[in-house]
Amino acid sequence: xxxxxxxxxxxxxxxxxxxxxxxxxxxxxxxxxxxxxxxxxxxxxxxxxxxxxxxxxxxxxxxxxxxxxxxxxxxxxxxxxxxxxxxxxxxxxxxxxxxxxxxxxxxxxxxxxxxxxxxxxxxxxxxxxxxxxxxxxxxxxxxxxxxxxxxxxxxxxxxxxxxxxxxxxxxxxxxxxxxxxxxxxxxxxxxxxxxxxxxxxxxxxxxxxxxxxxxxxxxxxxxxxxxxxxxxxxxxxxxxxxxxxxxxxxxxxxxxxxxxxxxxxxxxxxxxxxxxxxxxxxxxxxxxxxxxxxxxxxxxxxxxxxxxxxxxxxxxxxxxxxxxxxxxxxxxxxxxxxxxxxxxxxxxxxxxxxxxxxxxxxxxxxxxxxxxxxxxxxxxxxxxxxxxxxxxxxxxxxxxxxxx
Ligand code: ADP
Ligand code: ASP
Ligand code: MG
Numbered sequence: 180x181x182x183x184x185x186x187x188x189x190x191x192x193x194x195x196x197x198x199x200x201x202x203x204x205x206x207x208x209x210x211x212x213x214x215x216x217x218x219x220x221x222x223x224x225x226x227x228x229x230x231x232x233x234x235x236x237x238x239x240x241x242x243x244x245x246x247x248x249x250x251x252x253x254x255x256x257x258x259x260x261x262x263x264x265x266x267x268x269x270x271x272x273x274x275x276x277x278x279x280x281x282x283x284x285x286x287x288x289x290x291x292x293x294x295x296x297x298x299x300x301x302x303x304x305x306x307x308x309x310x311x312x313x314x315x316x317x318x319x320x321x322x323x324x325x326x327x328x329x330x331x332x333x334x335x336x337x338x339x340x341x342x343x344x345x346x347x348x349x350x351x352x353x354x355x356x357x358x359x360x361x362x363x364x365x366x367x368x369x370x371x372x373x374x375x376x377x378x379x380x381x382x383x384x385x386x387x388x389x390x391x392x393x394x395x396x397x398x399x400x401x402x403x404x405x406x407x408x409x410x411x412x413x414x415x416x417x418x419x420x421x422x423x424x425x426x427x428x429x430x431x432x433x434x435x436x437x438x439x440x441x442x443x444x445x446x447x448x449x450x451x452x453x454x455x456x457x458x459x460x461x462x463x464x465x466x467x468x469x470x471x472x473x474x475x476x477x478x479x480x481x482x483x484x485x486x487x488x489x490x491x492x493x494x495x496x497x498x499x500x501x502x503x504x505x506x507x508x509x510x511x512x513x514x515x516x517x518x519x520x521x522x523x524x525x526x527x528x529x530x531x532x533x534x535x536x537x538x539x540x541x542x543x544x545x546x547x548x549x550x551x552x553x554x555x556x557x558x559x560x561x562x563x564x565x566x567x568x569x570x571x572x573x574x575x576x577x578x579x580x581x582x583x
Pocket of ligand 1: 187189190191220330351352353354357358361362363387388390
């Protein structure tokens with residue numbers, strides 16, 4: 180008998196009819212002779228509308244209270260799914276993250292899983308229940324409810340698959356798998372059959388939100404292979420697993436796009452050791468997440484430092500930078516939104532050259548200006564004007580032959 184973890188995303192939970200279809204699929208999987216754990220997201224839009232509600236009663240809600248609130252979205256769908264299975268003649272029980280034994284640290288709204296105690300789930304499975312776990316949540320060792328960051332039901336599924344030593348972990352969503360680019364942006368994008376963890380991780384962390392990047396990080400660290408597929412189709416999806424020989428032959432596997440970015444430049448920073456450190460330490464202490472950093476060549480003893488971050492982080496930054504600039508005697512702070520990032524990803528880049536040249540050439544042909552560049556071993560990312568992002572994605576997708 181195999182143990183299978185199946186995660187169903189928000190769209191798949193979108194209305195009672197869909198929940199019934201998910202219930203049927205879970206039941207069918209059990210009737211094929213498997214032990215089944217379902218991990219469910221909140222109905223699509225519910226987490227966002229709970230966040231909006233919170234903002235209506237408080238401009239700065241406490242993160243503890245946000246987690247109390249947000250966890251209800253997944254608690255609703257887990258109970259509804261269990262009821263739907265029972266109505267179909269199956270046996271099911273819903274569990275909160277806490278009941279499922281998911282213990283996290285105290286970092287509300289983006290808690291990390293410290294441990295999982297799966298005994299309770301295992302004993303229900305043993306008794307023949309389908310166990311439906313509310314995704315995206317856990318509890319601290321003091322019994323406080325926490326959530327795992329947006330898209331966190333993916334992490335619940337991967338972490339449970341690891342703790343339960345599941346034979347299969349299936350992430351079901353509203354697309355057929357992981358595509359060469361977001362199919363909503365580039366309709367010519369193709370489904371990828373096989374991906375290495377590292378490629379999925381680079382894609383997820385550079386904007387391909389089909390998987391939560393923290394979930395992929397966990398899968399890579401603990402070697403939990405998984406499949407991403409469509410909730411309501413039985414066609415094969417995308418298999419994500421350890422890198423295997425031959426995978427490097429594909430140079431560019433996919434393209435990711437991240438919108439809603441902003442660029443900040445601090446001018447005339449004294450070009451001496453310690454100044455960059457003071458800027459970025461202050462940013463880190465404020466728990467702000469920044470992305471690409473570029474320092475210009477120094478002239479007359481000063482330099483300009485630029486970095487990108489999401490618009491959301493920029494809002495949270497307030498006047499922190501102005502204070503830093505004053506304290507270190509730099510010039511001024513320039514903030515610019517309307518920026519986007521395009522990344523090309525593939526483990527084949529380790530052994531093939533010319534990817535950067537091809538990317539830059541293709542953007543030049545489209546008349547698209549590159550504002551910043553960043554690279555890793557398996558990724559090249561460019562910062563461009565947000566208004567050019569669709570064109571850039573289409574041109575790049577074609578230039579690297581991803582639509583063939
Ligand atoms: P779920 O609610 O099931 O977790 P998400 O909305 O989080 O679903 O993720 C699925 C969405 O991810 C798709 O609808 C698609 O628009 C988007 N997406 C972004 N990049 C990609 C990609 N490379 N491949 C497939 N989907 C992608
Ligand atoms: N409901 C949460 C969110 O919208 C978690 C998830 O769907 O994975 O981010
Ligand atoms: Mg998701």
